[in-house]
Amino acid sequence: MANLDITLRDSFGSKLGVIAATAGSAIGLGNIWRFPYVAGENGGAAFLLVYIVFILAIGIPVMISEFVIGRNAQRNPYGAFRFLKPKAKWHLVGLMFIVTAFMILAFYSTVAGWTMEYLYSSLLNQFKGEDAAALTNTFEAFRTSGYQPAFWQLIFMFLTAGIVIAGVQKGIEKYSKILMPMLLVLLLALCVRALTLPGAGDGLRFLFAPDFSKITGKVILEALGQSFFSLSIGMGTLITYGSYIHKKEKLGNTAVAVSAADTLIAILAGVAIFPAVFAFHIEPASGPGLVFITLPNIFNQMPAGYFFAILFFLLLIIAALTSSISVLEVVVAFFSEEFNISRKKATFWAAFGIAVLGFVCTMSQGPWDKVQLFGQNLFDILDFTSANILLPVGGLFIVLFVGWFLGKSALKDELSNKGTVRVVFYGAYLFIIRFIAPIAIAFVFLNGLGLLG
Ligand code: TRP
Numbered sequence: 001m002a003n004l005d006i007t008l009r010d011s012f013g014s015k016l017g018v019i020a021a022t023a024g025s026a027i028g029l030g031n032i033w034r035f036p037y038v039a040g041e042n043g044g045a046a047f048l049l050v051y052i053v054f055i056l057a058i059g060i061p062v063m064i065s066e067f068v069i070g071r072n073a074q075r076n077p078y079g080a081f082r083f084l085k086p087k088a089k090w091h092l093v094g095l096m097f098i099v100t101a102f103m104i105l106a107f108y109s110t111v112a113g114w115t116m117e118y119l120y121s122s123l124l125n126q127f128k129g130e131d132a133a134a135l136t137n138t139f140e141a142f143r144t145s146g147y148q149p150a151f152w153q154l155i156f157m158f159l160t161a162g163i164v165i166a167g168v169q170k171g172i173e174k175y176s177k178i179l180m181p182m183l184l185v186l187l188l189a190l191c192v193r194a195l196t197l198p199g200a201g202d203g204l205r206f207l208f209a210p211d212f213s214k215i216t217g218k219v220i221l222e223a224l225g226q227s228f229f230s231l232s233i234g235m236g237t238l239i240t241y242g243s244y245i246h247k248k249e250k251l252g253n254t255a256v257a258v259s260a261a262d263t264l265i266a267i268l269a270g271v272a273i274f275p276a277v278f279a280f281h282i283e284p285a286s287g288p289g290l291v292f293i294t295l296p297n298i299f300n301q302m303p304a305g306y307f308f309a310i311l312f313f314l315l316l317i318i319a320a321l322t323s324s325i326s327v328l329e330v331v332v333a334f335f336s337e338e339f340n341i342s343r344k345k346a347t348f349w350a351a352f353g354i355a356v357l358g359f360v361c362t363m364s365q366g367p368w369d370k371v372q373l374f375g376q377n378l379f380d381i382l383d384f385t386s387a388n389i390l391l392p393v394g395g396l397f398i399v400l401f402v403g404w405f406l407g408k409s410a411l412k413d414e415l416s417n418k419g420t421v422r423v424v425f426y427g428a429y430l431f432i433i434r435f436i437a438p439i440a441i442a443f444v445f446l447n448g449l450g451l452l453g
Contacts, residue, residue: 011244018245019257020177021322025237026262027180028323029111030230032187032316033291034387035266036273040284042222043214044206048270050215050223055231055263058224058440061432062233062395063255065402068414070242071251072406076333077236080243085405093397094334097236100390101330104235106357107382108327109160112320113152113362114292117142119313125306127296132280135296139289144366153358156317160324161351164332165344180322183315184265186308190272190295193302194279203275206284221448224441225388230262234391234398237326240333250421251414252429272298288383328354388448396441403434 012018039047073080078094121127130138142148194200228234245251273294277284280297284290295312299305328350335346364371364378371378402411411430415423446452 011246012241017177018241018249018254020180021244021326022232022238022241022254022258023261024180024319024322025232025241025326026230026258026323027183027265028319029108029115029316030226030232030323031262031266032269032319033111033115033288034229035226036269036294037286037288037290038222038226039207039270040274040277040286040290042219043211044274044284045208045210046212046214047219047223048207048267049210050220051227052263054224054227055259057432058395058437059227059231059233060255060259061429061437062228062398063231063238063259064251064415064429065398065433066233066236066238067242067245067251067255068402068411069398069406070239071245071247072410072414073239074243076243076337077239077330078334079337080239081401084410085401088405090397090401090405093394093401094236096390097239097394098331098334100235100386100394101237101327102354102357103382103386103390104229105160105324105327105354106361107379107386108320108324109153109156109354109358110149110362110365110379111288112156112317112324113149113154114143115313115316115320116152116156117149118292118296119310119317122296122299122306122309122313127300127309128306130296130300132282132293132297135293136282136286136289139292143289144369146363146365146367149365150359150362153362154355156320156324157351157355157358159321160328161347163321163325164328164347164351179315179318183319184268186312186315187265187268187272189308190298190312191268193298194272194275197275197279197301199279200275202278203273204271206278207270207274217444217447217450220444221388224392224444224448225384228391228395229387230266231259232323232326234394235327236330236394239398240330241326243333247417250417252423252425288379389445392441392445396438396445399433399437399441403430403438 012021069080069084070077073083075083076094077097078091081090081094084090127135127138194203232238242251245254273291274284276294276298277290280294282290282294286293296309299309302308328347331350332343332346335341335350336343360368360371361378361382369377373381376384413419415426
């Protein structure tokens with residue numbers, strides 16, 4: 001009987017399971033592909049500084065708030081808002097999350113597809129002897145080729161859907177626990193190689209010596225968007241995962257541990273990439289291709305680079321999978337709980353819809369480059385809009401909801417596990433989610449989009 005709450009609903013098995021699954025969601029292409037490319041486009045160290053401030057001041061409180069909503073309501077995000085505040089319009093925020101999930105997974109699966117192609121090419125040793133210029137051409141030719149990246153993207157969506165059908169415990173936990181630490185070790189090896197390249201110092205200066213004149217409204221907005229994207233917050237992923245967290249787990253500690261791990265991996269990715277970028281004379285602002293151009297260069301200069309490349313891309317695909325399943329899970333939990341259909345059916349239709357949007361997204365990079373809005377292709381639009389607009393707006397609603405509408409007793413119960421654990425930073429947390437975070441998000445958002453004049 002003691003376990004009644006977890007027999008009714010699927011849940012994470014152990015403490016390590018919660019952290020592993022949430023870290024699995026947070027750590028992914030966002031850290032290793034998106035962080036370096038966005039940092040490279042936005043001034044490097046100045047961006048990193050603002051990014052870290054946002055993780056601490058806003059990201060962690062938003063993450064805790066998502067856990068609180070999910071564990072309190074025991075439902076998918078849309079159902080959670082409807083259950084907690086039946087007469088209000090909060091469930092519309094839940095619908096926005098579903099739209100965001102579709103958009104994110106459409107371009108995320110594109111990049112995951114690139115990673116699979118790079119694993120395949122590494123297996124065939126195709127990058128051997130190519131210098132930075134040749135690797136740039138190789139990447140561009142592949143990215144714009146249409147059906148080839150679309151093929152890999154489809155395979156990635158199949159894998160994602162397959163894991164989601166297997167269910168929460170068996171599907172998500174099992175994969176995250178061993179492989180993520182391995183990725184960390186491999187990343188450290190890449191850092192060592194990058195740091196010993198001639199000219200590595202310029203890369204370190206780029207990443208760690210801030211030039212404050214580089215901080216603009218757009219840089220700040222991109223840092224906010226990246227912090228949300230990397231922590232998997234702002235679209236209900238962690239509301240969904242929160243609903244699977246056992247009542248005995250401490251939500252605050254989990255959020256801090258996951259955020260620390262996520263930030264560490266992003267910084268290590270930066271330390272692996274930027275010294276190499278400068279050593280090989282690659283443009284830091286090369287955009288989404290940055291990592292795919294830089295990494296093969298490092299492997300080419302490494303003892304046993306052939307094996308490192310294979311292992312690295314393999315682990316990166318797995319890191320991407322533990323993230324993509326957490327995005328798909330939001331849509332699947334919504335479909336299956338709100339429309340009363342089986343998980344299998346829900347997964348099929350969600351993955352199918354995303355695959356169609358993802359296909360258009362991939363094709364818009366090459367053969368269908370006429371698919372444009374404001375002079376940008378669909379990939380860039382989905383990437384920018386979801387991270388820098390939809391996630392911060394989602395996060396704004398989440399903190400407003402928990403800060404002002406959920407009710408203090410429910411909030412206290414979740415944070416203290418019904419009074420059984422001491423909550424250290426309650427006052428600070430409440431002040432942040434009620435005032436600091438909403439005002440900061442709104443300001444950064446309006447300022448970054450140039451709406452404050
Ligand atoms: N955080 C993941 C990454 O860094 C991507 C991700 C998973 C995500 N779930 C999310 C991003 C929810 C935003 C919202 O790769």
